[in-house]
Amino acid sequence: MVFRISPEQQQLRDSALRFVRENASFERWQKTVVAGQEPARGTWRQMADLGWLGIVVGEEQGGLGGSPFDTMVLMEALGSGFVRDPYVGTCVLAPRLLEHAQSNAVKAVLAAIPEGHAIIALALGETDGGFGLADVSTRATRQDGSFRISGLKTYVPDGVDATHIVVPVRTSGALHERNGITLLLVDAGSPGMTTMAFRSVDHRPVAQIRFDDVRVADHRVLGAVDQGHDLLEFGVDHAIAAELAEALGAMDAAADLTLAYLKTREQFGALIGSFQALQHRMADIAMACEETRSLVYLATAGLSAGRHDRRRAISAAKARVGQCGLFVGHQCVQLHGGIGTSDEMAVSHYMRRLRMLDMRFGNADFHRSVFAAMARGAVS
C-alpha cells in the first residue's frame, strides 16, 4: 500500500518545518555551529519538549509508541534544515536495541530517552572493518559476572558527548562471522575508555574510542550473548530508513535553492535558467528527488517486513538514495558556479551532509553488493 500522510503526521510535519525555520535555519547554523559557538545538543531540550525524542519509544517507557512513518515525516522535515543533535542514533536506533532488555538498569536508560537525559551512540566502525556489521574484531572476554572489552572503535558518531555507548564486541567466532557478536551498553567515561573527539565535514561530532580492559556488567548485554548481529542489523535498518528521509529533505532543499538561483542569476545577458543545458540538469535533479521519495517510502514500509524483504528494501534504497543524493548535492553546487563552493552558501553544506549520509551505515556500492548477494525471493 502506498504511503499517505495522516492528519497527525501532517501536524508533525508542519511543526517540524516551523522548528526548522525558527531553530535550525542556515543563518542560525552559520552563527552558532559553523562559528563554533553552539554548545553540544543545542536544540535537544526543545525537541524533548515537542515530544519528538520519544516518538518510537514504547508508551510504557514514557514514549509515544509511534511508527517508522512518523519518524520518516519528522526526519524529512529536519533534513531540510541544519540540526546536528544526535536524533537518529539516540531516538531511532537505540530504542530498537534497548526495547526488549530485561535489566532494570537498561530499562532506565531507555526511559531516559524521551526526556532527553540519555544520549546513546553506537560504536560502529573499526580499522580495516569496512561497512559490514559483522566486521567486528574488538574482543570482550567474560569473567566474574562481567565482560572486559579491549580494542579500538574508529567511527563512533555522536560518541563525543554521549552518556552511553553501544559497543558491538566479538565474544566468539572469527571476523566477518554473524555469530559471536555481542552488544554491550557501556557507560561513557568508564575506566579504561579513552575518547578522541573529531568532527566531520557536516559539523557532526565523531569519536574514536579506545577500550583498554573496560569492565561492563553482564546485565548490560543487549539481546543474547553471541547473537547481537541481527538485533544490531534491525536497529541499523531503522536508522538507515530515518536518514534516507533526512537525505530527501536535504536534497529537496538544495534543489529549491538551486532552482531559485537559476531564476535570479544572469549571465550572457539572460537568466541562466533560460539555458537548456541547465534546464535539463535541473530536470535530472528533480527526477532524482522524485525517485528518492519513492525509495524512502519503500524503505520505511520495508521495515515491517520479515528480515529478507526488509534487508532487500533497505539496501536497495540505501544504495540508490546515496547515488541520487550525491548527484543532487554535486550538481546543485555545480549549477551555482563559483559561489556554490563557498562555505557561506547553504548548498555547499547540504552537499557535505549528503556526502556523509551516503557513507553512514555503508555507502551505495556496499549496499548494492549486499542487495546483489541476496537471491531474489530466497531467505538467507
Place this chain on the structure above:
Amino acid sequence: MAVSSDPQQDAFRHDVRAFFAANIPDGMRAGARSGRRPSVDEWKALQTILFKRGWGAPSWPREYGGTGWSPAELYIFEQEAAAADVPPPFHQGLENIGPIIFTYGSSAQKAKYLPRIITGEDWWCQGYSEPGAGSDLASLRTRAVRDGDHYIINGQKLWTSYAHVADYVFCLVRTDPAARKQAGISLLLIDLKTPGIRVRPVKTLDERHHVNEVFFEDARVPLDCLLGEEGKGWSYGKVLLDRERSISAMLSLRLARQLDHVRAHAARVRRGGRPLSDNDAFRDKLAQIEIELMALGYSGQRIIADTMAGIDTGVRSSMAKVRWSELLQRTTELWVEVLGYDAALFAHAGSLSNTPLPADMPGPMLSYLYGRVTTIYAGSNEVQRNIIARRSLGL
C-alpha cells in the same frame, strides 16, 4: 507489491491469472521471454483472445465496450500480464485514437469505429511525424484542402508504425495555413484504402519492418472523417494525458519481468567456469537496474494512488517515461552482454548453413536494437526534460 489488500481485488487478480494461464499460447509466451517483438499476427490473435473474454478494451469505460476497470484493477491486470509473459500490446486504436473518438467524436463515428477496434477487426496507425516535424510536431505541413464535400490531402508522414498492416490512419493535417502553428491543425480519420495514399516501408536498425513513410497525393476523403472541429486537432491529444498517467504507472512491470529473463539467461551461460550470474561485476550491474526499477515501480504505484485520490500527479508521467526508457535500454544492453560471442549470431548468411540459430537468439539483440527508439518516440527524453523544466520547475 500489492496495490492494496482488498479481497475483491485479490479475487480479480486470481481471475486474471487463471485466464492467462488457460488462454495464452505457449508460443506467445516464449516470444515474450526471448525478447522478440511480437508479430502483428500475434497481436491480432491476442486481441481476439482478450475480446472473447470481454477484456478487449481494458482501459475503456463500459459504455464504449470497455471493462470500466479502476486504475488499481488495470494495474493488477498488467501485473498479471507481465508475470504470465503475455506479449506487450502495441495498439494505437485502443490506447490512442479510441479514447479521442469516444471523447470528441460524433455518434456516427463512435458507432462506426469503436466496436471494430475492440474486436480487432480494424487496426489503426498514427499519422503524426513528418520529415520536417519530429520533436517540433506542430510544424507539420501535410495539407487538407476542402473541395465540396471532400478534403484533398497532400503531404508525407514518416515513422508511421504498422501502416503496412493497418486499416485506418488518424492523421494530423494542416487545414488553415494562415493560422498560427497549432491553431491550423485538424485531426482526420482516414481509410488507408483511399486512392492517392501510398505506404512505403522504412527498414529500421534492427532490420525489421515496423515503420513506414505514408504519401498522400491528392487523396480525397469525405468531410465526415474530420474528428471534432476544424483547427482543434492539436488539443484533442490532451484527453490522452490522463491515460498516460495510468500507462506510465505500469511501465516498470514488464521491464522488471524482462530483467528476470536477463537474470535467468545469465544463470544459463558460463564465464570462467562459473555461471555469469555469479560474476560480481555482472551482479552489480543487474542489481543497479533492479534497484532503479523498484523505485520506478513504487513511483508508478504512487501515480495510481494519487490519481485515484484526485491528486494532480504533475509531470511525473514525463519522469516515468524518461526513467523507464533509460532503464529499458540498460536492461537490453546488459542482455546483449550476456550473449558474449553469441551476440554475433544475428542471422543466417548465404546457403552454407542450415543450422538453427541458438534458441536464445536473436531476441536479446532485437530487443536491444528496437530499444534505441524508446528514448526518442512519444516525445524524446530531451523534450520530456523540457516539459519537466517548463511545467514543474517554471523555467
